[in-house]
Amino acid sequence: MSEPSGPLDRFSILVVDDEAVVRDSLQEWFSQEGYQVEAAASAPEALTALAKSEFDLVIADIRMPGMDGVELLEKIQAEKLEAAVILITGYASVESAVRALKLGAFDYLTKPFDPDDLSAVVRNALERQLLRRENRQLRDQLASGGVLSEIIGVSEAMRKVKEQIEMVAAVDSTVLVEGRSGTGKELVARAIHRLSPRRFHPLVVVHCGALTETLIESELFGHEKGAFTGAQHRRKGKFEAAMGGTVFLDEIADISLKTQTDLLRVLQEREVVRVGGTQAIPVDFRVIAATNRNLEQMVKEGLFRADLYYRLHVFRIYLPALRERPSDVPVLATHFLEKYSRKMGRHFHGFQRAALDKLSSHAWPGNVRELENCIERALVVSSEPVIRAEDLVLGEGRALAPLSGYSLECVEKNHILRVLEEFSWNQTQAAKALGIDRVTLYHKIKRYELKQSAKALSSPEAAVKGTRG
């Protein structure tokens, strides 16, 4: 038998019976079980108690003078009270049991009952109440912007971002999220999806930068069996997989002009043709695209289709870099401190004043992601319950990993990092210099967990080229 989790004193029970001896013994029984119990001698008295406080469960006798247990049940249903109702009677009758259950009673017991039966019925009822309560809390959380609480920031800029998310979530428009690497573009996309009417359908994420042209076509539009070498089975694309949900196209600037044309057609026609297929398949999805590059500039340079840009640019959300919202740094730092304390099972009280000053004076070229990594690292190295300034490694210290070994793997990692720094993390140019394709480079970056250093991120060249971390 499953049991309601958590302490039982969170659950409250109202016992309604005109017989004092039954009322008292049930009250005593449930008190000993650890529940909060109140008793009422009649149905009107019970309604008064229900108006004053919320109960999880009402256990009422059917036969009571005046208003009986069934009428009480009807009133509770009519008032839309959350309490589950278990009816009891000393006179077993199939008709009354069926009527009670039809009216919405959770269960029906005949006196005297077996202690085990009573215990089981009450636990089942409370378990359902617990699920209802959780469900309501989740709904409330959604309604009150609980989703937005994941987007941390007290600055005016972030307040505006949250407002925009709420505004655009309700409508079905295409959204373009712009912001430097590490500012939380995917978090924004997820928040929009979770607040939108499409939230009960999938959110499909496509990291466009990680895929070659052939792969991205197959990923987005799907393919028919035998469409190309290795296509052994028919496969649905991401737009089909979204099935009424949202497709988040991250690093949209990295798709080729040909894919841009195909994507534009899908956005216009709302149907896809799988690679190697001929049949148009209707699709229903919303697009949220994100980029860390200046798409408008790319349009001017002929690198991005103007018509696609305007189709994506229906609603634009700009995520400010962390240095543009310094008041968010301590808030974010505390958030990550709590997050990683929980994860590591350790307890940290907070930051020393000097540590906070150090965090506030840093430029954060890697944005929130850099701050998060910095805090996580500080928690790993700190042996004190308070994070000190010396626990925080910023900027230059992360520029280049020291030669930590002589294995080929180690040398390769350092070499790739050096080349990436050389080309300001422009992966296309770095891959060319390394003599490998961009996808291989992407996988190696992932595998070695390479991260953009502060130096490269803050270089003016990097800003223009729009580096990726």
Next chain:
Amino acid sequence: MILVPVGEFPAQLLAELSRRSGLASGPGIDAPQSAYHARRNQYDSTQLLCRLKQFQPGAVMGVTQLDLFIPVLRYVFGEAEMGGRAAIFSVCRLREEFYGLPPNPALLIERAMRELWHETGHLLGLAHCRDPLCVMSSSHAVEQVDTKNGSLCRDCQCRANVLSEERGIALP
């Protein structure tokens, strides 16, 4: 607190409970007729508690071999006033014979001690515990009594120590 037999009770079992619990056993009392329910052939434990309280001014633990009930339940192993001064438990349903099995005096005394401890916990103000091994876990069947390891879990022990000092009721 004293141990008071209600109705006929085997002297040897009473002596063993007294020895193990360290509670002195007082003179027994008869179960009042008003507590007897002829149709059920059981005794109303709440009424027996009232009788015990009239009989003994201080904390009292009644022990009986009569089958107990409260009006809404088919049977109870025992009953106690939460944070009060009177409790009672029955060995009737703790006997193997009740379930058609051969007598097992050693098992009976173990079960009776768990019930004694359980009801004392209620007298102190302890509610039922979620840990099935803790003596304060609720038992609606004798198998659940047997599952308990005969002592309090750490949480209940901490609470019991505080309450015991406050209430002046020693744990068995």
